[in-house]
Amino acid sequence: MSAPATGRAPVLVVDDDEDIRTSVADILAGQGYEVRTADDGDEALRLIGQEPFAVLVLDVRMPRRDGLAVLDALEHPPPVVLMSAHSLDREAKGRLRPKVSTFLKKPFPPRLLIEQIAGIVSGAGGTQ
């Protein structure tokens, strides 16, 4: 288990699926991250408006405001790990690239998520 990362901004996990949301939050918490969760885009935007986040772990398809709408609403979002159950074509990925550090297709190995976030937090940035 990694050493707790103290003094850092928390990670925001946004997913409408409670099981995914809590399991991802637990995994990241297990890595020592401070984690906040939101179950839809509106809640996410509200939280982002209140405090800064080190990483935004964002689901694409959600009721009401979805992940892409959240990205559209943020001019300078924190580094984003975009989780999707659907394939994104090159064009969509290209359009989102400036705001998304990492695309993760569900289901993904938890290790990959941990590595990507560690990379982002340490300043190396995520891999595609």
Added chain:
Amino acid sequence: MRGSGKRKSFGISLVAVGLFVVIAAASIAGYVVTKRSVDDQNRSLLSEDVLQAGSVLQGLIGNLGGTLRSVSALATVNASGGDIGPNSAQEIAKLTTGLSVAVVSPASGGGYTVTYANGPGFTTGQSITGPVAAAVASSTAQLSETRIFTDAGRPVVAMVQGPATAGLGAVVLELPLVPYASAKTGIKGPFSDLVGAVYATPGQDKSQVILATTYQVPVTGDTASTTVSYQNVHWWVVARLRPGYNAVGNLASTTPYLVLGLGLVVALLVAVMAEILIRRQRVTAELVAERTAELEQSLEHLQEAQSALVRGERLSAIGEMASVVGHELRNPLTAVTNAHFLIRQALGDPAPPAVDKHLAMAERETGKAARLAEDLTAFVRPRDPTFAPVRLADLVREVIEATPPPEGVALRVDTDDGVVEADRGQLAEVLANLVTNAYQAMPEGGEVQVTSAASNGTASVVIADTGEGVDSQTARRMFEPFFTTKTNGTGLGLAIVRRLVEAHGGQVTLENRSPKGTQVTVRLPVQQEPVGREEAGG
């Protein structure tokens, strides 16, 4: 098909030939029968003519015989001391005008002497010798004759009316002969249709020709003959019809040829008509067959189109379902995967063996479900290919390196330097899928052969194995989604292969090899046409 002008050229039909042969044979038979009949008629007419000629000759000889008998009577009645009285001599001279006649009597010293002569052949007092003397010696009251002999270089025949006893004279008539007098000019009158000869002996003895209307003696060919007898004179007449002369008449003699000619013409006409009818019928039959074939083909196309439609609809329904299933699986799979991770974290590393076994199983099965979700997504939403030149030989090498053959499977690669415009990743996925399938088709080992070649705007990659092969029904269904022969297969691998290949404007086929195994052929255009892009889901 219509107007392709590809008509078969027929030979002449057997029926037409048969009809011709039958009618021609009948005409020939008719010809033979009528010809024989005409010939028979000719022959019988010839015989009649010859008999008539014979009776004319008989009359002639009879006249001469009568004359000689009269001379003999006159000579006998008036004979006195071997001399003929002046009255008798006058009578005899009157009777024998134009003839060479002699009355002969036995001479005192043996032999015979002429006691009276008329005409150029004899002189009074002349001794009779040779064939005439012999004839006189054997003469009787019946008219007899000598064979033809030569007198003063000319052929003659002598007739004798005897007997020549002392005091009674035999009468000798010498007939000078010009046998071939009419051979050049021919004879006129009732027998002008005959070519023949009269002999002083029965049988064709050239030295005994009395009269001939031809130089070609003996007379040969289709002849008729008769013997002319008067007392002890026996002549023989033999003749044939003059060439070109028809005793039965021209029409009758032409009949056989008419029968033959008309018969052959009729045979030809009937055969030609039969042939025309048969050909017309054949052409009609061929047209009907052609139309039937076209209809069948149309029907087949229709059925194909219908089944394609049905397949398309089915695929579309499958696609909808696969899409839903695929995406809805992803979220629970993510949660389960995360849960496994958290459980392992909670249990510590390593996990207690009793739990680890079950946890590993859960992770494996989750992995399979994740692959199914991946395949479903790939099948439903094929990614748009991004085209770039791909050197097939390099790609095949990369794929083989990434998916090496299992133990017991030999690999043979034969590539040329063909380059295609393709999505490298997708094409690699296609080849990896096919190569893996080939490996799996040979659990007992064997050989996989990968061949690539490009020519004429098309590139092909062939992946062949030496496995058990598949039956034809399986071969047809191999590319259908969810059709699988493997216990662990999703049945989407080859369906995805087909999707990807078709997205490249190519096609993929599977067939059995001889003696065993299957081969899959991927054909791709070397150059890509620009294609529309699908909108991707988010």
